[in-house]
Amino acid sequence: PKVQIPSGSLLVTCIGADMGKTVINANDCIPNQQINAIILTDDNVQISYLFHVLTAMRDTLRRQGELGGGTMPLINKSDFSKIVVPVPSLDKQARIVAILDKFDALTHSLTEGLPREIELRQKQYEYYRDLLLSFPKPEAAAA
Template sequence: VGVDNLLQNRAGKSLSNHVPTSGKLTEFIPNDILIGNIRPYLKKIWQADCIGGTNGDVLVIRCIDSSINTRYLYQILADDKFFEYNMQHAKGAKMPRGSKEDIMKYPIPVPPLTWQARIVEILDKFDTLTNSITEGLPREIELRQKQYEYYRDLLFSFPKPETVSN
């Protein structure tokens, strides 16, 4: 997974057609969090659901503390506050790059695991609702347009004046 495969605005990732033949890869495993490190304002972040590799333009965050729910950590890092923090510490003007050192200093609130699970449950429900609206709304509009056209055609199919009999 390269930075080009991570989708903007926390939209996950796209499949890669490119397999690197040289260079160093960083391994990721399920539940690792991948963050695009170039142009942090694009908000490229994905929680891995498979094993793979990535390059230096993508940071791999792996939770090694059992007191932190990995999905909770993802939700913290997917928040706008994290991306604003990342931009404040980024280097470069045209293609800003996040500071790995400063990212590791980002404060993570750690409530009890039961609270983390509840927070994750609520935020995941909102994510599902938001995604179903963005995916489902265009389809719903298309169906309503077809329904409108059907009834419009039906309404205009009344007998013409010259064919009306008394």
């Protein structure tokens, strides 16, 4: 049966190369069987906190999925539902989320902005290199 997942829920891939990738969905959606959905009903857990915890657990999820011995890592809904996540107080969750969101923003800024900055520095280097190494031609120096 197709179940509509409300916006603001967590979606976690459960098979293949992207296994363990976690997102908070921006819109209502109907995921396929390769995605596990988490709809929070407990006010003691912030969705952003759970997002960061599961993102940090991606390698663990992948290793668990590889235990099945298949050609592709897979974690079924039953095994996925047994995952235990530490749940600190809401204040501590909020502090953790604030710190990790800040680092996430810096990281994305670096990954998006850094290649452009490197390209600009490369052009600057080439400009000054060419300027410094552009000696007068012998016939121009003799004239």
